[in-house]
Amino acid sequence: MVTLDKPIAVGRRSRRSVPGRPPWMGRPSPTVQALKVAAIAMIVVVMLYPFLYVIAFSFADADSVTSGAPLPTSFSTAAYESIFAGGVVTRSLLVTAGITVVGTVLSLIFTSMLAYGLTRTRRVPFARATMVYVLCTMFFGAGIIPNYLLIKQLGLLDSYWSLILPGLISAFNMIVMRNFFMELPEELLESARIDGASEFRIFRTIVLPLSKAVIAVIGLFYAVGYWNSFFNALIYINDTAKWPIQLVLNQYVVQSNSLSALQAPDQPAPPTQAVQMAIVVVATLPILVVYPFAQRFFAKGVLTGAIKG
Template sequence: MTTIEKSSKKVSGLRWPGSEGPSRAAWEEEPSKAVKAAKSATLIIVVLAVLLPLYTIILTSISSQSTITNAGGLVIIPGEITWDAYRQIFTGGVVTRAIMVSVGITVVGTILSMVVSVLCAYGLSRPGTLAHTPLLFVLLITMFFAAGMIPSYLLVSGLGMIDSYAALILPSCISVFNIIILRGFFMGIDQGILDSARIDGASEWRILGQIVMPMSKAVTAVIALFYGVGYWNAFFNAILYINDSSKNPLQVVLRSYVLQGVSVPGQIAVGQGVAASLALQMAVIVVAMVPILFVYPFVQKHFTKGVMIGAVKG
């Protein structure tokens, strides 16, 4: 083996018999034990920073008044366990109705937002479509310049959507940022595949439904998660446009109970006791968190790939 060949092999990071070069490239060297320990400690701290508040909230929500009083607030060490807080919020009917409203808004809003965003992004990703550049320019303008709260309220009021569920969906139906992400992914699909489908007689609707969408599961799953979390956590539109308290979503009820200290209505059966106020607040927080925690594992396998869309490729 010549000297040039050995040198090239050393640069590539491979060890050859009799050579004294490193077994891997300099930037791929195995970290020292101190670096590994620091990384492990950092990960442990991050995990604890995430799990400890969740643990405290859940434990406080199922703790009795005496346990909360002894702890001086949020409970860290388990004491007397009771489910009175959950019984009370579900017996009263307010939280149950708010959950149904939030679920309906989230499901309908996410489906509507995904349909509009996918159609818009696919149209903008195809060269030569009608008014391609002007429409894209108009969308981009809305990312930097917003009408403001008062014009938005006047528009919703003029359309007759005050105190209706449509006011909780339509004003936030489209996210230009999500459309741009979808458009970038659709533009990255091999044009030859789409041209072959057109030659075979497939329409644009069939190409979108049977070719583009199956190839876009990762990005659509992540965008759907973004829309879903946005609808589930939204409360400002309800504060602005909803006057009937029976139409309030869960986040508005959560805001009333936790931040404003409004008492939770509802009676519990005799002998079960009355839940502590702090336990009720934490129970409502838990109820608001559960759906997102339940949905995320089903989307997580697509999440890593989806969030990397648009990243710089090496």
């Protein structure tokens, strides 16, 4: 019999010494935890400071702008009152909101229908060939001039449809949604077919209600894309009354065009920097408000749709 000089201390073993446990799953030391907290706090400060700077100077008055201080010390709403009274920013916000809502709804409808059709490779003719064709669009594009000539030939210049139809279906979003549909139980769909349900009814009453997570994520992707798009408007829209907010932001903030067209003529002009920062806040705030509500769908929607097996 083998005897031990010292008893084994059961239950006092640290998580770091548990055999078979990966090192990254062990509890870090207090020093490592403190370093992680400091690093995360530094990253948060670096990421939040530009937002705080933009928001603060959008409310700055003339004295705060000319003082050269890192943040304004006195605040005013004159910049927001000026751009909303001018009418250009308000109209461009309505245009962008309409394009985003209509474009997102249509993109979700057509993307989900195409994705579900491409999961039925045995029932849909030329499904595999269509899948290859869609994948090719991820790597090859026609270019600016052919796209412009196509939009012109279709009579869509100066039309809101020129900002929606070219990006109606994203190949990447379609692939993510298709993979999510393929994870649905095939037995559930087959039982519906045995009961006499058509493919469209299966898609509408079974597939879509079970796919709310991926629909929310893909819908957010489309909405952000439509809201932030300005290049198509720059090429296809010549009427300034139809400019979306991002094109207004590009022309009057990035290109530094005269801000007189954005402001009411009967009001004193606020500082130029405050007006520019106010336009940035107005163009960014709606997406920042929507993101937290859709964030809880990200893990389930994206991971389930992107990983097969």
